[in-house]
Amino acid sequence: MYQSPVNGTKRDFDGQPRIYYDGYWIKYYDPPKDSFDVRRQLIEALTRRLFNHVEHGINIPGTRLREAREAYEAETDTERKRVNGAMLAGALFNRAADIFRSLVDLQTAGVEIGPDHTLMRECGHCLIEALELGKMVRHRGGDEGIDELWGEPFKAFSMPIEAFYASRYLKIAMTMQDIDRITSAMKDTFAESRQIRNIGPRLDALAEAAKRKCEILRTDPIVFDVWPAYVVASERVCNYDPALPSIHDAKDIREAVEGTRLLREGTDLVSYLVRARVPMPKSMREYIDRCQQFKRTYIDSRRFQSSHPPEEASSA
Template identity: 60%
Template structure:
């Protein structure tokens, strides 16, 4: 009987130091020393990462927080209020980053900054409120929002840098799990269908490279090969063409088109979570439901509901 491997176990595998979490061996990166400067750099990187993944138009400068709050509080239309709440979240996020940057600059000039400093408290309050409002913000694709991206800067602010790095391994493992779930569902749904013969190795290759991309930091020398592999395998998957017979029926053509949409949607979803390095459970669940509908349609040979996207 194999003894379960404890989370946090570190081993050198094929010359690379790796840490085990939830069944995955992840590449280890040494965290910087815990300091305000390190936290400033980390929060700055997390800020850029956040705005790179969320909907456009919410990267509001921190100095406009009063205007953003007034616009949000005055709005009564639910749809407009959501967007203005997202804009306020962005302003709060940037205000926190602005404050933290100045605190680090003061520390570099020899000014002692303790955790109970009024500006430190305001920084934490801004991050906390932006985390709450962040639930209103959508992913740039229009899919569900990613709450994790809003919570990370607050965690980076609140806990030691090393502890933050450790928490990221958990999220990366969870993301890899969902990459595998999506890939497995795509294979189950499509690979046994003659229309999509040959799709399985493309899906497996894409999922494998996606997991490598997920664990690889942009500062890693390997990123040039990793990103190129990720893009090329993504393009190969989305370029797959169903094998329609010359005398294909209307239903076959419709199923082929629906299956192609599933391939692209699955590719896109894996790309979103790979780049963000956090799961998107609602989008993943809805995608799997679409796969089930398509699979049922294939069994009857009638396109039917497979042509209708789920709400």
């Protein structure tokens, strides 16, 4: 009987190293050697990555931490306080990066920095508080806060580099699984649609290209093949032109309009996942719910009407 490989198993496929996590063989990259400078670069990269994905206006410099905290503590309106909390999280995040940058400079100058150093503890405290407040922050594409992104710099700060990269592969596998779930829900939704027909092959191409983009680094030369393939696959789904039946009614038009909107929303969600490379469970659940509602409203109801003509219903 076939047994799935253990998570973390490495193998070469066609000369390409891959690592297995939760059903997916992901392209493997050797982690850099652990050092303060490597951690600083990693935390700075994760910080830039975070602010690329969250709502505007919260990238507050660490030098304004006190102002951000005072504004958050003074605010009484619930909705405004959420935004102030997001701004405070941003300031804490940047303060932690500032501290780590200074620690690297000190170490480069020959100063020994141990784990109990005051600045090390302060950096950790800032990241922990930012992680907690990060729950108030929304993704640029909706209302879901990507908690995973707020936790990654603290992991890079506190974990061995090799363990941190292993945790990233697990998140990539989870993201790939979400991509498959979303595209599968889209295929199931439109499988019997009269307006959006034969969309399955386009969705398969989108899923495959999205997962390939999800697994590679920007510095990998293969990005010049993978990124164009992903963009084209996304456009072919987004730009699908529905085909109305020759004899149609208002409900058919609504099905075409809402169906194409649903395709665009699904493609956008896949794009968020690809760029962030972390799961978005709330957004995924809500999108799949909308797919199921669309199918009940248009596909299932039409099938029911076809099997129960009006004359049969009246005679019953």
